[in-house]
Amino acid sequence: MPEAHALISRHFQADSGVLVFGEQVSLDAIVAKYGTPLFIYDARVLDRKYASLRQTLPSNFSISYSVKANPSQAILKHFLEKGCGLEIASSGEFLQALQAGCAPESILFAGPGKTEAELELVLAKGIGEIHIESALEVERIAMISQRLGVMANVAIRVNPTGEALGGAMRMGGQSTPFGIDEEELEAIVDRICSHPALTFRGLHLFSGTQILDYVVLVSQYRKGVDIARRIVKKTGNPLHTLDFGGGWGIPYFGKEEELDTQQLTVGLDELFSEIRDDPDFTGTQFMVEPGRYLVGEAGVYVSQIIDIxxxxxxxxxxxxxxxxxxxxxxxxxxxxxxxxxxxxxxxxLDEPMEETVDVVGPLCTPLDVLARGIQLPVATVGDFVGVLQSGAYGRTASPLHFLSHRSPPEVLVKEGEAKLVRRRGTYEDLTSDCV
Ligand SMILES: Cc1ncc(COP(=O)(O)O)c(C=O)c1O
Known part of the structure; x- marks a missing residue:
């Protein structure tokens, strides 16, 4: 079976060859109402992925959804209703998190290059934790906290040494702008602990995204536990939080297989049962902050064929x-x-694959290709092309203004209803910020 069809049978349905979301709402009805191009998300898939994450992790883990994967208000609210916190990387994401109803103390702020204005905003509102990405950031947060007369909860994002790495895009284990090099951890802990305006809360490890191999994840978590133990021995106190980051992958290409969550459960259970009664971890809140795994598979980007x-x-x-x-x-x-x-x-969806085509967009650049040399049924103008696995790093990670098209709307299918959760941009939006 072609991979797109396998994904459709796993996550969606089809009726007379037409894609159906949430078991009831047909693509035809959605595009008739909202037009194309657009992103459609299926709440049942979000629920399934959340349940899978919960079942795979040991029960004492907390989950913070990573806003950067998909910052739509409807998506944030969906995960907040399940009791998740949020992980953010900018003041814009902070404000969107608050608007979705997230309590400031349930927000974590990670990411390099946090500005003074951003830090001041989040500290004034009482953010849960800030994850330190550089030595300078320690001083900056201390200075702002003192000025505001507040205590700042900080954790250190660690750039671990080279073992236990993997994933499609590495963000650790080498020279990187992310986190504090493991070799320098003790010095930064000392600096934080010596500062009266800072509370040292814990450690955060996140070295790569799109990890499909459970062995890599288990060894990263083990590495996190080892580093944590080292720091606990140094400070004499268990950490408040130990954050293992995001990074759980989903299959996109060719022969990529789903993450084996059964094996991952076995590996994590073994690791965390080893430390269950270890006084070094008494009271430590273990946590993850995934994005892609939770939302990626729930989204389909749909466009219409204009010309052949x-x-x-x-x-x-x-x-x-x-x-x-x-x-x-x-x-x-x-x-x-x-x-x-x-x-x-x-x-x-029920027609045979009879031709090999490139699917291209309307931009004046040869980069604007959605699929190269793929097998599809014979297409006619007016047919709809769906790009699956589009719920994470889709609309939000795209240069929406290039060629001045209106931005695409987003529709969430939930409880048998297709709801517009972000409208299509207008032509006025294109010039509203010009002065
Ligand atoms: C600090 C941090 N946390 C969480 C995530 C989410 O990662 P993923 O979508 O791979 O789970 C990212 C992604 O870049 C990140 O930088």
């Missing part, structure tokens, strides 16, 4: 969406080799 042409023997389906709305699918969001996301004709 053959150039020197190669067939192109030209659609009304493209890389400006879904940069990742075009292979230009940190992907070394351009591989196709799972793509299909979402109104012809």
């Amino acid at each position: 042409k053959v150039s020197r023997g190669k067939k192109f389906l030209i659609v009304d969406g493209g890389m400006h709305q879904h940069l990742a699918a075009s292979g230009n969001f940190g992907q070394v080799i351009k591989k196709n996301f799972p793509v299909c004709l979402v109104n012809k």
